[in-house]
Amino acid sequence: MLVIIRQTYGWKDKSTGGYKRWDWISQRFFVRKTGLSARAVSTAISKLMYKRLILVKNEKDRLLFHEIERQRASKLYFSCTLKPRTSEVTSRKPVKKVHTTIIKHTNTYSEDSSQGLKHIQFSKHKKP
Numbered sequence: 001m002l003v004i005i006r007q008t009y010g011w012k013d014k015s016t017g018g019y020k021r022w023d024w025i026s027q028r029f030f031v032r033k034t035g036l037s038a039r040a041v042s043t044a045i046s047k048l049m050y051k052r053l054i055l056v057k058n059e060k061d062r063l064l065f066h067e068i069e070r071q072r073a074s075k076l077y078f079s080c081t082l083k084p085r086t087s088e089v090t091s092r093k094p095v096k097k098v099h100t101t102i103i104k105h106t107n108t109y110s111e112d113s114s115q116g117l118k119h120i121q122f123s124k125h126k127k128p
Helices: 002-008 027-034 038-050 067-072 086-090
Strands: 054-057 077-080 108-113 116-121
Touching: 002 027, 002 077, 027 038, 038 054, 038 067
Parallel strands: none
Antiparallel strands: 054 077, 108 116
16 A cells, blocks of 8 residues: 555656556566565455455556456556545644653562463562
C-alpha cells in the first residue's frame, strides 16, 4: 500500500498543482520495491482490494474486482482510497485530557508464564 501511496500522492502535477490519482504500477515494480515474491504481492493486492483500501483498473478505465480480471489485463492502474477526514484536518478544538497513567517502581516483578505467575524479588541497592 505504501508503494501505491508513494507513486500517486507522492507526485505533484506541476500544471494542476494536484496529486496523481492513478498510476500504472507493474507487478515487477511491486516486487522490486517491497522485496516480496510475486505471489505475496498478488495476495496483498487482493486483500487490499477486498478491504477497499485500494482501487485497481485496467487500461480501458474499467474497475477490476477479482484476481482473474487483473491477470487478464495488460496494464493495471492503482489508486489509494484513503482520504483525511475533514473533521480531523479542520478541527481546532483542544484535546481533552482523559486520564493519566502512573507507573510505580516496586521491588517485585511479576510475569505470566506457562507454569503460572512467577514472582521475582529484587535486592535493594545500597548507596556507597
